[in-house]
Amino acid sequence: MSYQPIVPNSGYAGWGFLNRTMASQKAAFVASAEVQTQEAYFREKIGSITSAEDLVADRRLLGVALGAFGLDEDIGNTFFIRKVLEEGSLDGEALANKLSDKRYLAFTKAFGFGNYSTPRTVISDFADEIIGRYETQQFEIAVGDADGDMRLALALQRDLPEVAAKDTSVATKWYTIIGSGSLSSVFQTALGLPPSIASLDVDQQVTIYAQKTEAFYGFSDPGQFAEAGALEKLTRDFFLRSQIDSGGSISSGNAALMLLQGAGTSSFSLLL
Structure with missing residues (x-):
């Protein structure tokens, strides 16, 4: 079982505790056997994946890929996922650009199946990039299992500065x-x-x-x-x-x- 984050209090007091212990709690979560097993498999296999079809055919790889963008619950929608990835993001009419949920736009940009003749999966540091996102997202989910408001606050710290900084x-x-x-x-x-x-x-x-x-x-x-x-x-x-x-x-x-x-x-x- 993965490490379960400790949130002893709800509300702003609990948020203060979580912030003070964030680094150590996230490190413990990432070091858990379940997370390490998933990440090791992703590192080993992702470099050989060159198409959206290959990715959706491997449920374990797809789980980490979706999990890196907070899309875990969509893992069963493989036809939809493949279509989003294959259409990419460069065409304004691509499905990812039409969806209100912009997590899919970030997802397809990251993998690049529909944008480039050679996808980003073959880049040497691609696994590190996705795994970094995966660890952050999965820790937020684990925190959310203890307190839903804490998960929303974590997402706020991650996403709002990025939105605010855009030109x-x-x-x-x-x-x-x-x-x-x-x-x-x-x-x-x-x-x-x-x-x-x-x-x-x-x-x-x-x-x-x-x-x-x-x-x-x-x-x-x-x-x-x-x-x-x-x-x-x-x-x-x-x-x-x-x-x-x-x-x-x-x-x-x-x-x-x-x-x-x-x-x-x-x-x-x-x-x-």
Whole structure:
């Protein structure tokens, strides 16, 4: 059995503990026999895989490949996976470019079956690249088995700075956030938005997300979350509001929960 991450507390206090012990816990998880066996097989075999057909034919290889992009649950959809990989990403009409779930776009770009005459699987450091992603994603999943909010927060630290740093328009950044299941879930919770917002037209959603973020944090451009302080505040507000929504109590020594925004909008901050 793989090492099971320890999360002794829920909420922001638990997040603090996880952060302090992250390096040692992830190292223990990666060193587990199950993870090491999967990685050894991938290293041994992936260099001989030169087509999407070859990859989907080997369930063990496919498990690591999908697991590196958080797509573990799709392992049974081999026809769909093969089609996404074979069409690649260079053609604007390729399936990966049309899917709202951009994890598949990253997946097909990484393997390159549909983009190049020689796929990226033969590159000398390709196995290390995918295994690095696999370890991160699988650790997040293991943490999520203990506490779902912790998994969302880990994904936030990984994905939001990347979105924020992209040289794209403000609207495009919001489209990416809204199209990500984990990022949109964190923002909905932190901003006090109902899940039903997803049923609105995407441009309406962008307007609402931007207005709420402006009211809570003083800016509407997600690019501002590239700053560590802004990302930490969003993470804190996510945990605090999640606890409130679930009916939990919030306490941390002499910490005080304070209302920072007025005029009908609330942003929570835990003063340590």
